[in-house]
Amino acid sequence: xxxxxxxxxxxxxxxxxxxxxxxxxxxxxVGESVIIGRRLYPVMQVGQxxxxxxxxxxxxxxxxxxxxxxxxxxxxxxxxPSAALSPLQQASAMLGSxxxx
Numbered sequence: 001x002x003x004x005x006x007x008x009x010x011x012x013x014x015x016x017x018x019x020x021x022x023x024x025x026x027x028x029x030v031g032e033s034v035i036i037g038r039r040l041y042p043v044m045q046v047g048q049x050x051x052x053x054x055x056x057x058x059x060x061x062x063x064x065x066x067x068x069x070x071x072x073x074x075x076x077x078x079x080x081p082s083a084a085l086s087p088l089q090q091a092s093a094m095l096g097s098x099x100x101x
Contacts, residue, residue, distance in 0.1 A: 003066040005051050006058035012050065014070045020050050032060050035073040043067070043074070 003010050021036050024045075032043040044055045047063035064074050085093065 001066075001069060003062075003069065005047065005062045005066060006053055008051070008053075010051060010066075012066060012070060014072070017046075017050055017067075017070060017072070021046065024049055032064060033075045034064075034067045035075070036067075040075075 001012055003012050018037060021039075021041065024041075026039050026041045027045050029040055029042050033040050034043055034046050035041075036046065043060045043063045046067065047053075047058050047060070048055050050063075051058065068074050
């Protein structure tokens with residue numbers, strides 16, 4: 001499949017990506033990740049290995065798009081915790097809404 005990463009065309013296949021990452025130890029995942037084989041790789045590490053380019057030359061979005069099109073499972077960033085309620089909002093929530101009489 002032809003993918004554009006960092007303004008360069010790459011002909012990638014699922015088997016080719018698997019072969020490229022064979023023997024590559026996954027780095028610690030901090031952001032988006034891709035499951036390749038049975039391992040979880042950071043998106044930027046995958047992009048660097050398959051394109052042989054510096055990580056500053058491409059975005060995670062380009063690699064995610066390419067890996068998704070090839071059929072790999074991509075995990076996004078974990079959900080951010082919801083904002084804490086202010087004391088006034090917390091008290092209002094505990095009191096509930098007024099009843100209609």
